[in-house]
Amino acid sequence: VGSDETPPEGARRVTLADVAELVGVSKSTASRALAGDARISEPTRTAVEAAAITLGFVPDASARSLRVRSTRTLGMLLGDLGDPYQGQVAAAFEAQARLRGYTVLFLAGHYERDLEKQAIATFAERRVDGLALLSSTVDPIEVKTRWRQEHVVDVQPDAGAPLRGGGGLRGDPRPGVIRTDDVTGITALVNHLVDGGCRSVAYLGVTGRTAGILRRETARRVLRARTGAVLRTVEVGAEAGEDPTLVAEAIGPDLPDAILCYDDTLALVALDGLRSRGVRVPEDVFVVGFDGIPFAAWSSPRLTTVLTPMTQIGRLAADTLVLAIEIGVMADAQVLPVELAVRASSTRIRPGHVGA
Amino acid sequence: VGSDETPPEGARRVTLADVAELVGVSKSTASRALAGDARISEPTRTAVEAAAITLGFVPDASARSLRVRSTRTLGMLLGDLGDPYQGQVAAAFEAQARLRGYTVLFLAGHYERDLEKQAIATFAERRVDGLALLSSTVDPIEVKTRWRQEHVVDVQPDAGAPLRGGGGLRGDPRPGVIRTDDVTGITALVNHLVDGGCRSVAYLGVTGRTAGILRRETARRVLRARTGAVLRTVEVGAEAGEDPTLVAEAIGPDLPDAILCYDDTLALVALDGLRSRGVRVPEDVFVVGFDGIPFAAWSSPRLTTVLTPMTQIGRLAADTLVLAIEIGVMADAQVLPVELAVRASSTRIRPGHVGA
DNA sequence: TTGTATGCGTTATCAC
DNA sequence: GTGATAACGCATACAA
Numbered sequence: 001v002g003s004d005e006t007p008p009e010g011a012r013r014v015t016l017a018d019v020a021e022l023v024g025v026s027k028s029t030a031s032r033a034l035a036g037d038a039r040i041s042e043p044t045r046t047a048v049e050a051a052a053i054t055l056g057f058v059p060d061a062s063a064r065s066l067r068v069r070s071t072r073t074l075g076m077l078l079g080d081l082g083d084p085y086q087g088q089v090a091a092a093f094e095a096q097a098r099l100r101g102y103t104v105l106f107l108a109g110h111y112e113r114d115l116e117k118q119a120i121a122t123f124a125e126r127r128v129d130g131l132a133l134l135s136s137t138v139d140p141i142e143v144k145t146r147w148r149q150e151h152v153v154d155v156q157p158d159a160g161a162p163l164r165g166g167g168g169l170r171g172d173p174r175p176g177v178i179r180t181d182d183v184t185g186i187t188a189l190v191n192h193l194v195d196g197g198c199r200s201v202a203y204l205g206v207t208g209r210t211a212g213i214l215r216r217e218t219a220r221r222v223l224r225a226r227t228g229a230v231l232r233t234v235e236v237g238a239e240a241g242e243d244p245t246l247v248a249e250a251i252g253p254d255l256p257d258a259i260l261c262y263d264d265t266l267a268l269v270a271l272d273g274l275r276s277r278g279v280r281v282p283e284d285v286f287v288v289g290f291d292g293i294p295f296a297a298w299s300s301p302r303l304t305t306v307l308t309p310m311t312q313i314g315r316l317a318a319d320t321l322v323l324a325i326e327i328g329v330m331a332d333a334q335v336l337p338v339e340l341a342v343r344a345s346s347t348r349i350r351p352g353h354v355g356a
Numbered sequence: 357v358g359s360d361e362t363p364p365e366g367a368r369r370v371t372l373a374d375v376a377e378l379v380g381v382s383k384s385t386a387s388r389a390l391a392g393d394a395r396i397s398e399p400t401r402t403a404v405e406a407a408a409i410t411l412g413f414v415p416d417a418s419a420r421s422l423r424v425r426s427t428r429t430l431g432m433l434l435g436d437l438g439d440p441y442q443g444q445v446a447a448a449f450e451a452q453a454r455l456r457g458y459t460v461l462f463l464a465g466h467y468e469r470d471l472e473k474q475a476i477a478t479f480a481e482r483r484v485d486g487l488a489l490l491s492s493t494v495d496p497i498e499v500k501t502r503w504r505q506e507h508v509v510d511v512q513p514d515a516g517a518p519l520r521g522g523g524g525l526r527g528d529p530r531p532g533v534i535r536t537d538d539v540t541g542i543t544a545l546v547n548h549l550v551d552g553g554c555r556s557v558a559y560l561g562v563t564g565r566t567a568g569i570l571r572r573e574t575a576r577r578v579l580r581a582r583t584g585a586v587l588r589t590v591e592v593g594a595e596a597g598e599d600p601t602l603v604a605e606a607i608g609p610d611l612p613d614a615i616l617c618y619d620d621t622l623a624l625v626a627l628d629g630l631r632s633r634g635v636r637v638p639e640d641v642f643v644v645g646f647d648g649i650p651f652a653a654w655s656s657p658r659l660t661t662v663l664t665p666m667t668q669i670g671r672l673a674a675d676t677l678v679l680a681i682e683i684g685v686m687a688d689a690q691v692l693p694v695e696l697a698v699r700a701s702s703t704r705i706r707p708g709h710v711g712a
Numbered sequence: 713t714t715g716t717a718t719g720c721g722t723t724a725t726c727a728c
Numbered sequence: 729g730t731g732a733t734a735a736c737g738c739a740t741a742c743a744a
Contacts, residue, residue: 013737015736015737015738016737016738016739017737017738025714025715026714026715026716027715027737027738027739028714028715028716028717028739028740029713029714029715031738031739031740032714032739032740035739039713039714040713040714041713041714044713044714058477058480058481059481059737059738060422060481060483060736060737060738061418061481061482061483062417062418062419062421062422062427062482062483062736062737062738063418063422063720063736063737063738063739064737064738064739065418065720065738066416066418066419066422066719066720066721066722066736066737066738067719067720067737067738067739067740068720068738068739068740069720071418080447081437081443081446081447081450082440082443082444082446082447082448083443084438084440084443087437087438087439087440087443088438090437090438091436091437091438091464092438094437094462094463094464095464095466098463098474103461103463103478103482104461104462105459105460105461106450106460106462107450107454107459108447108450108451110451118454121414122459124414125414125415125416125417126417126418126459127416127417127418242650244653244654265650268651268654269654271654271656272653272654272655272656272658275656294598295624295651297600297628298600298624298625298627298628298655299628299654299655299656300627300628300631300655300656300657301656302628369721371720371721371722372721372722372723373721381730381731382730382731382732383721383722383723383731383732384723384724384730384731384732384733385729385730385731387722387723387724388723388729388730391723395729395730396729396730397729397730400729400730415721415722416720416721416722418720418721418722419720419721419722419723419736420721420722420723421722421736422720422721422722422723422735422736422737422738423721423722423723423724423735423736424722424723424724424736425736
């Protein structure tokens with residue numbers, strides 16, 4: 001092939017061969033020099049590095065991946081990037097992955113099976129080295145079988161197995177699970193409500209979202225154990241979940257003493273919907289959330305919630321995945337502690353000097 | 357997809373050659389059959405497809421990219437995935453890209469030059485076909501020169517050029533720019549405040565964030581034109597931007613008539629910080645935001661803001677990029693309309709039946 | 713310490 | 729219609 005041919009105006013990409021040629025060494029030497037191989041002499045190394053900069057050489061990740069059979073890419077399947085909770089976890093995941101030298105591919109499943117399947121297929125084609133599942137409805141077990149490697153972490157899973165036995169999740173032996181201790185969190189939350197004088201409690205959730213049933217069932221169990229009362233369940237459609245009026249309507253006319261919401265976003269929506277109806281929080285009803293997103297701390301009234309370590313979750317997911325990839329062993333289930341944050345939305349005596 | 361066949365647990369990955377061998381055709385034929393090439397006979401096509409499913413063949417994206425010199429990947433450099441505004445835009449960008457057959461690589465720059473440079477390098481190595489810049493401090497012009505192709509869109513740029521002339525941005529000729537009509541939005545906002553009786557107005561921004569100076573300067577100009585008053589500027593550090601107490605302190609003891617915040621998040625933080633100080637909104641001071649994130653509609657008082665079409669922005673960015681890649685022509689600057697949403701945080705007569 | 717040769721899995725260019 | 733063959737750009741086993 002005529003290498004002395006001047007490249008057409010199409011500006012050919014500069015490759016390793018080009019920098020090797022400029023220095024007067026072989027491609028292997030150039031490759032090794034840039035990879036920091038110990039057995040390359042200092043002069044040649046610097047020469048190669050200089051040439052690479054001169055030519056503006058940028059290694060091609062596809063070629064490298066093809067050769068080394070590793071993309072240094074992590075995949076994350078999530079429900080919705082725009083959700084504040086998931087966004088926070090995703091941000092931490094990405095940052096930590098970058099620290100470990102990995103890039104991450106985010107795909108949103110929007111809680112739809114077809115999209116999730118499609119996403120899994122994309123992850124497979126892209127040959128991601130590891131995969132994190134967050135807020136997806138797809139069964140992790142199924143993914144793991146379709147996926148030959150065991151390089152899958154299941155972040156905040158919330159369906160199936162954990163419920164059996166009803167005893168909570170401590171010691172859950174399934175590897176690759178990363179979750180917060182929702183059982184303890186919900187227990188603390190319900191205890192707080194009962195201690196605050198609540199008898200009737202309603203759980204507000206989103207229809208069809210499998211996530212949340214653990215929280216709901218735990219609440220049901222603790223409530224009955226403490227007071228004998230039966231947890232009322234209110235469900236709103238996914239499309240209605242952001243409409244305060246619809247949420248308030250779903251709650252209905254006869255208010256419970258407290259409304260326990262699946263997450264903070266839903267709680268804030270409920271707060272607004274109730275306000276529009278003339279219902280006062282916490283005077284007429286308590287409202288509490290779950291997750292501890294920043295906005296929950298800035299609402300009026302400020303929202304009682306369970307703080308989950310979103311950043312830590314994302315970071316741990318990335319670290320666990322990288323460890324599994326590089327060491328070859330997937331960590332056992334890891335449960336992160338949560339913390340109850342009691343705020344004004346569930347407190348009788350309004351603290352502070354605010355209000356008439 | 358739905359077959360109950362489990363992929364071979366064998367060590368080697370199944371490749372196109374395997375599929376071809378099973379059917380008894382050449383690799384070329386197998387490749388063409390799966391690609392839907394018109395000149396492949398129906399029998400062989402179905403045979404190849406069946407074999408591919410049987411063997412669990414998954415094409416290798418790296419190999420294909422290497423060969424066809426295209427990754428079908430879009431890059432998006434953003435400030436923070438956890439930010440509700442950026443998360444929303446990112447979600448729409450990803451969804452639309454997927455619709456067009458592209459996968460997207462998100463990298464967060466966290467408003468730090470080094471991280472952004474590193475991200476650009478990663479995008480280059482990964483050979484993304486197009487790049488979207490959102491909330492980054494890096495100069496788009498610089499990126500475009502470092503990037504040989506013109507496959508870069510600049511989403512919501514907020515520095516430099518647009519300010520010259522002071523006349524706004526309509527007809528900005530720079531290609532690849534996608535933005536909302538912030539000038540009109542801020543103008544409407546300031547007019548609303550002035551019409552509501554505000555004389556003194558303060559702008560609350562984040563130090564070091566270049567984004568926002570267009571909004572600030574527009575507010576300054578409109579305010580002076582309308583009332584002759586001088587816009588006061590309050591700045592909080594990036595790390596203090598989420599701390600209500602610090603934000604309230606930054607605002608100081610003598611309140612203006614209205615506080616115009618860089619974005620909704622900052623406004624909500626300010627709302628909470630002021631409340632802690634015993635300052636009532638809107639009675640003592642008006643507070644308004646910008647962006648129109650969902651939480652702004654659910655706060656108490658509900659936040660007056662400028663609604664920006666976040667979903668549309670993300671979608672348009674993806675479409676523009678794909679068009680530039682596939683047709684080869686980058687669209688001229690596109691300006692999306694915004695809408696003023698007047699709510700309780702800047703309204704004297706409190707509407708509705710809420711409150712004592 | 714450096715060079716040679718080979719192959720990663722795919723698609724495109726030729727032949728037939 | 730289909731098949732052989734040659735790249736794409738890189739890393740590495742094996743020589744020297």
